[in-house]
Amino acid sequence: MxxxxxxxxxxxxxxxxxxxxxxxxxxxxxxxxxxxxxxxxxxxxxxxxxxxxxxxxxxxxxxxxxxxxxxxxxxxxxxxxxxxxxxxxxxxxxxxxxxxxxxxxxxxxxxxxxxxxxxxxxxxxxxxxxxxxxxxxxxxxxxxxxxxxxxxxxxxxxxxxxxxxxxxxxxxxxxxxxxxxxxxxxxxxxxxxxxxxxxxxxxxxxxxxxxxxxxxxFSFDTLKITATINGKEVEVIAREEELDEKLRELIKRNAQNIRVERDDLYSVLRRLLNEP
Structure with a gap:
């Protein structure tokens, strides 16, 4: 070592x-x-x-x-x-x-x-x-x-x-x-x-x-989904294989303005640093 x-x-x-x-x-x-x-x-x-x-x-x-x-x-x-x-x-x-x-x-x-x-x-x-x-x-x-x-x-x-x-x-x-x-x-x-x-x-x-x-x-298969539900913006993190399921869940909750972005390394680090 x-x-x-x-x-x-x-x-x-x-x-x-x-x-x-x-x-x-x-x-x-x-x-x-x-x-x-x-x-x-x-x-x-x-x-x-x-x-x-x-x-x-x-x-x-x-x-x-x-x-x-x-x-x-x-x-x-x-x-x-x-x-x-x-x-x-x-x-x-x-x-x-x-x-x-x-x-x-x-x-x-x-x-x-x-x-x-x-x-x-x-x-x-x-x-x-x-x-x-x-x-x-x-x-x-x-x-x-x-x-x-x-x-x-x-x-x-x-x-x-x-x-x-x-x-x-x-x-x-x-x-x-x-x-x-x-x-x-x-x-x-x-x-x-x-x-x-x-x-x-x-x-x-x-x-x-x-x-x-x-x-x-840290970032190769992560997606960030943002949407508006009841006037409030929500953010959901998902992997590639989870995307369809997460989108269906948001649609059931009457989500609007749904946007999907590929997460980047800096976003991943910010989440890690902000976790309790």
Whole structure:
């Protein structure tokens, strides 16, 4: 098992942010973590990376116990955090990668840096100061920094934020390519379109995991039926095979303005997050 959390709790100021989280992630998986702000996504990622210590529970990454062995584990982890400020703004993109490659003892760093900058569309900006980069360009450089030492696991918190639609597509394509080479990816994101259909989607609410399944299974056969009954709008969720039965039931209830729409992933998530 690449990543394993057992009965993990974490709190701040007497508020539990993670509550009895149990999670197993296998080597080579592409995992997406979604949920509302404050649901515990970023805290979970920091716990996995060893940047936060759980109040209770156990965290292991490639058999490293993260509380005691986080330094050893850091050599196989690539991490990008939301609102990360680790780049040196008075250095160029290439100089930044040189600094971080040195921290990891990467010998052929220039060859790797050239490849990453080109692959992420930063080749023409490699000699510009980071302070001249746009938000999206800095996000890409952070990803390059996280990959400079060839990690086995990528932990990414909202790395797609701040990117234009084309850049989102390019970065997702690169992540898919890395995953196909065996890199385990754990991505916290509210952007879900374009991700691999076989990706695993974990939904969090109030510090707990409330759903965990393949991304494709959250929306592929769900329909939403809306209608007006006695002046009130009602909504019915049905699968393909239930459609005729649900429509007959609504007609018996003298429903009007009946509309059928294919449910999308975001609607499914909203329902999950609003369930009691």
């Amino acid at each position: 690449t990543i394993e959390l057992k009965e993990v709790w974490k709190g701040f100021n007497d508020t539990h942010v993670l509550k009895d989280v149990n999670l197993k992630i296998r080597e080579g998986e592409f995992v997406v973590i979604a949920g509302e702000n404050g649901s515990g996504k970023s805290t979970l990622l920091k716990i996995i990376s060893g940047l936060l210590i759980p109040d209770k529970g156990e965290v292991r990454v490639f058999d490293y116990e993260m509380v005691r062995e986080w330094k050893k584990a850091s050599k196989i982890l690539g991490v990008v955090l939301a609102n990360e400020r680790s780049l040196y703004w008075k250095l160029t993109g290439m100089e930044n990668l040189e600094v971080f490659a040195g921290l990891y003892g990467v010998k052929n760093w220039r060859e790797k840096a050239e490849y990453l900058l080109k692959r992420l569309g930063l080749e023409d900006a490699k000699d510009k100061l980071v302070e001249e980069y746009s938000t999206g360009m800095r996000k890409k450089l952070l990803l390059a920094k996280a990959l400079i030492h060839d990690p086995k696991v990528l932990l990414l918190d909202e790395v797609l934020n701040g990117l234009d639609p084309r850049a989102v597509t390019e970065v997702i394509s690169f992540l898919r390519e890395l995953n196909s080479r065996g890199v385990t990816i754990v991505l916290v994101s509210h952007i879900l379109h374009g991700l691999p259909e076989n990706a695993r989607l974990i939904v969090m609410r109030e510090g707990r995991i409330i759903a965990d399944d393949r991304l494709s299974r």
